[in-house]
Amino acid sequence: xxxxxxxxxxxxxxxxxxxLIFGFLLHRGGVTDFxxxxxxxxxxxxxxxxxxMTAITVGGVGVALLHGQDLAQYHIKPANLLAVGLGAAIxxxxxxxxxxxxxxxxxxxxxGRLDAxxxxxxxxxxxxxxxxxxxxxAANILPVGAYGKLRLPELLGLPEWVCYAGLVVMTIGVFALxxxxxxxxxx
Amino acid sequence: MKNPRWNPYLVGxxxxxxxxxxxxxxxxxxxxxxxxxxxxxxxxxxxxxxDQVATNSYWAKIAKPxxxxxxxxxxGTVLGAFLGAWLSGTFKFATDSEVWTRSFGPSKTKxxxxxxxxxIIILYGARLADGCTSGHGISGSLQLAVxxxxxxxxxxxxxxxxxxxxxxRSTQA
Numbered sequence: 001x002x003x004x005x006x007x008x009x010x011x012x013x014x015x016x017x018x019x020l021i022f023g024f025l026l027h028r029g030g031v032t033d034f035x036x037x038x039x040x041x042x043x044x045x046x047x048x049x050x051x052x053m054t055a056i057t058v059g060g061v062g063v064a065l066l067h068g069q070d071l072a073q074y075h076i077k078p079a080n081l082l083a084v085g086l087g088a089a090i091x092x093x094x095x096x097x098x099x100x101x102x103x104x105x106x107x108x109x110x111x112g113r114l115d116a117x118x119x120x121x122x123x124x125x126x127x128x129x130x131x132x133x134x135x136x137x138a139a140n141i142l143p144v145g146a147y148g149k150l151r152l153p154e155l156l157g158l159p160e161w162v163c164y165a166g167l168v169v170m171t172i173g174v175f176a177l178x179x180x181x182x183x184x185x186x187x
Numbered sequence: 188m189k190n191p192r193w194n195p196y197l198v199g200x201x202x203x204x205x206x207x208x209x210x211x212x213x214x215x216x217x218x219x220x221x222x223x224x225x226x227x228x229x230x231x232x233x234x235x236x237x238d239q240v241a242t243n244s245y246w247a248k249i250a251k252p253x254x255x256x257x258x259x260x261x262x263g264t265v266l267g268a269f270l271g272a273w274l275s276g277t278f279k280f281a282t283d284s285e286v287w288t289r290s291f292g293p294s295k296t297k298x299x300x301x302x303x304x305x306x307i308i309i310l311y312g313a314r315l316a317d318g319c320t321s322g323h324g325i326s327g328s329l330q331l332a333v334x335x336x337x338x339x340x341x342x343x344x345x346x347x348x349x350x351x352x353x354x355x356r357s358t359q360a
Contacts, residue, residue: 006213015256018209019263020270022202022217027271028191029198034284041343041350047195052324054199055206060329062207072210075326077317079333084323087316088338092345094309096353098302099284101320102313103219105306106261107268112280115302122306127227127250128235129307130314134245137315152331163331 023107032108034099034115041096044185046178057171064164074151081145083137098122191275206329213256216326220313221250222261227310228252290354 006014029051030036039045066072077084095101098119100108105123108116130137153163202217209215224245229252232240240246272278282295291297313319316338318327324342327335 011213011256012254012259014213015259016263016266018205018213018217019260019265020267021205021263022260023264023267023269024271025198025202025205025267026264027268027275028193029195029202030192032268035286038284038286038350038354041346042354050195051199051202052320054196055202055325056329058200058203059206059325060203060331062203063210063329066207066211073214074330075216076330076332077323077327077334079337080317081337084316084334084337085341087312087314088323088341089345090312091309091316091319091338092312092342092347093349094305094307094312095320095342096305096346096349098305098309099287101219102223102310103264103319103321105309106219106264110265110268111272112278114280114282115284115298118299118302119306119309122303122308123223123310124227124230124306125303126307126310127224127314128231130224130311131228131231131243131245131250134243134249138244141315147333150333152333152336155333167331 022103023110026104026107027111031104032100032111032113034108034113037101037104038096038099043181046182049174049178053171053174057168060167061164064160068160076149076151079145079147079150080142081147083141083144086141094126191271191277202325203329206326215256216322216330217260218257218318218322218326219261219264220310220319220322222257223310224250224314225252225255225258226261286354 026032030047031051036045036047040048063072063074067074091101098105098115100116100119102123105116105119109120152158153160156163206217209217228240228243228246228250231246232252240252246252269278282298283293287298291301309319316323317334318324318338320342323332323335323338328339329335
């Protein structure tokens with residue numbers, strides 16, 4: 001069960017509303033900037049990491065609380081290890097060459113970035129290429145190391161709350177390291 | 188011009204809260220790249236023909252070109268970012284970036300071609316992985332999905348290597 005009472009036209013309007021908030025936040029977070037994104041991978045700017053890890057931790061605990069009360073459903077993408085691993089490796093190359101990811105690229109385009117617009121054109125071509133190769137991928141890549149909708153609590157054999165507590169502790173630890181690195185750079 | 192940027196921890200917390208709301212109210216996680224694949228299907232229609240798109244198993248089953256929640260979310264994202272830039276007076280047409288120019292020079296053509304190629308690569312990767320920075324990186328990770336964390340870690344490692352190869356130490360000022 002979930003609280004979802006928005007359906008039909010209301011659901012479609014809500015998509016624009018939620019998207020609008022997301023795009024606004026991406027811009028205000030500074031992650032629509034090519035320099036900010038590429039410098040993450042050079043350990044020179046940790047803005048993206050701060051935004052993502054806080055979002056994961058706050059969102060994770062929030063959704064888990066709702067799920068515990070039977071008010072939200074999980075949507076787990078299958079752990080197709082080869083496809084996800086290979087896709088993520090390809091994705092990392094594209095992200096550093098383009099300087100944006102799909103979401104921040106769309107948002108950057110809306111702030112006037114013409115390179116992000118060229119990137120969007122490329123993404124359309126990439127999407128077409130994937131659809132045209134999908135049958136082969138589905139037969140040869142997706143089934144390799146396919147473990148289904150696997151979550152960390154099952155993989156590690158730990159209770160839910162331990163995993164979420166671990167997530168919070170890890171996030172705090174990462175932020176402490178980031179703070180140290182930033183202090184070192186200033187000095 | 189004042190700096191429009193907010194504290195990144197605050198922005199992250201608000202994106203986390205936004206996720207909680209979308210899970211609760213519309214039963215949907217944040218995600219981008221499925222919508223882009225749907226848009227790719229719509230763009231492919233005049234090139235490949237509507238029949239070819241309709242009978243393609245990916246577009247027929249997984250990313251049907253349609254105005255639905257996923258694609259309208261993209262429209263909202265574009266509107267929101269435009270609003271953010273416009274309200275803060277930071278909307279500006281631009282092509283180059285400091286980090287890029289330092290390694291590859293001021294040529295706008297070079298930058299646009301690279302961005303186009305990067306776009307092809309990133310969306311192919313995102314569809315192969317079945318998600319991107321938002322769908323896997325944020326939404327998957329926050330649900331403690333193995334696929335989400337695997338994506339996050341491998342993407343990060345690949346990005347570090349690529350950044351070293353592409354931008355090397357020339358950017359270390």
